[in-house]
Amino acid sequence: MRTANITRNTSETKITCKLNIDGTGKQQIKTKIGFLDHMLELFARHGRFDLELNADGDVWVDGHHTAEDIAIVLGRAFSEALGDRRGIIRYGSMILPMDETLVVAALDISGRGIACLNLAISAQRIGDFDTELVEEFFVAFARELGAAIHLQQLAGKNSHHIVEACFKGFGRALADAVAINQLAPDEIPSTKGTIL
Incomplete structure (x- = not known):
């Protein structure tokens, strides 16, 4: 079982996370930011990750600390659950339509962290987010x-x-990337012999 339990407590947020990568998409998420709850529920459901996440943050300031720290905890949970990355596909992508919208989500679990977003979001807020x-x-x-x-x-x-x-789209792409390669389930997917 590829699982992780992560707790992060700071002066700004207190977050607990329980993750099972090889789940069915069950989720219990409480962040005190309704729209973020909704997005994380969709991420878990479409990625088929079992996710329990509770966050108590300083949302009376704004949602910044809570959203960023949740992402830190989630990233760490996936990293811990994947271990040395042995057997994973490594790459994942999805072209996802949402009514009039079309978004490409792609990722490489390479050991090198970078996010490149090209989005035209006109609204400054969606609900409380x-x-x-x-x-x-x-x-x-x-x-x-x-x-x-x-x-x-x-x-x-x-x-x-x-x-x-x-x-x-990110949930679907990540599910593809963390899937076990049935042709090489014991190999690290890198010519370097390591991803970490």
Whole structure:
């Protein structure tokens, strides 16, 4: 079982996370930011990851610390659950339509963390969520997992649809990347012999 339990306590947030990569998409998520709860539920469901996540953050300031620290915890949880990355496919991608919106999500679990987003999100807020935190979330996740994450918007103008397509597409792409390669289940997928 590829699982992880992560706790992160700071003066700004207190977060607990229980992850099973090889799950069915069950989720229990409470972040005190309704739209972020929704996005993480979609990420887990479409990636088929079992995820329990509770966050108590200083949302009376804004959602920045909570969103970024959740991404740190999630990235660390996936990193821990994957261990030395033995047997994984490593690469994943998805072109995801969401009504008028079309987003490409692609990633490489390379050991090198970077997030490249090209999104045209016109709304500054969706519900109680600051849309500039989309990039902060994926930057922190990429850094902690050690992955190159690309999110490219090909079409669309509805801000909710654009962000939702990113989280759904990323869930699907990550599921492909962490899947076990049945042709080489004991190999590290790198000519270097290591990813970490």
